[in-house]
């Protein structure tokens with residue numbers, strides 16, 4: 001991204017964001033830290049913008065952990081930039097898909113970064129992606145991150161992968177193993193935030209997703225590409241993804257009617273979801289996940305349905321088990337910063 005596009009992007013963000021709204025501005029790639037000097041300049045532009053205030057704007061960066069120096073560390077710390085490291089797990093998981101440009105392994109380097117960040121930075125979260133090949137290794141991956149000292153672990157299925165019926169049949173036992181790890185850590189007074197489980201428990205406790213938590217693609221969420229293109233979600237803006245998810249540019253603004261082109265005609269959602277008892281707690285509304293699986297923002301694929309069913313079942317079992325053993329303690333814990341750590345949830349004071 002050129003500095004000119006960066007400047008106009010920042011103007012666009014501040015001009016179009018509703019007054020008083022909180023802004024989360026995140027750097028992502030590719031690997032954003034390959035352009036560390038540029039990141040520094042863009043951060044300065046954001047922080048010196050007339051509409052900037054530290055209470056309103058939160059900065060974050062998603063890195064693959066292959067680029068990390070003392071200067072980068074000092075900068076991230078100095079500007080309170082939250083860090084998310086994309087790492088899939090221990091070496092035998094990480095090196096399956098996250099190879100460098102020469103096809104070499106990245107696990108040793110990323111592990112060094114993770115250990116250094118543990119020492120240097122106040123808030124680092126892990127984003128681990130799992131595929132049909134690594135699904136059953138998820139509990140091992142979570143153990144690996146825990147042993148490295150991480151307590152905020154986001155787990156995301158690769159919705160672009162081909163998930164067979166056979167793969168889906170492993171979801172319940174794998175999620176239940178994660179649930180048992182979660183329970184064990186909690187009972188050992190060492191709670192871990194495991195996104196798959198925490199988000200679903202929170203949603204179950206309050207009876208469903210709230211409107212502000214549902215997908216706001218194109219309105220509450222925008223991705224800006226190096227040429228100033230606007231996309232409804234960061235996941236829909238990467239290389240290899242069809243250009244036709246573009247919904248405008250920083251020059252011309254957002255054209256929301258372009259979202260309609262990716263919606264299946266007829267019912268607003270899958271007919272089988274309309275009467276499903278899990279509907280309010282199910283992530284049917286994630287347009288990018290749906291698009292990767294079915295081609296349409298508003299059509300859920302069989303894998304997401306199976307995964308959501310398995311997660312809701314697991315979350316209910318974990319919640320019931322901890323409530324039975326600890327009474328309302330667990331409910332109070334859910335309202336704390338550790339587990340409900342998204343700004344939206346904090347803002348909503350949901351419990």
Ligand code: SF4
Nearest residue numbers: 272273276279282305
């Ligand atoms: S569980 Fe399946 S059928 Fe039910 S709302 Fe979710 S995607 Fe639809």
Ligand code: SF4
Nearest residue numbers: 215221233286287288
């Ligand atoms: S499409 Fe999914 S990932 Fe993207 S903004 Fe919506 S909910 Fe978030």
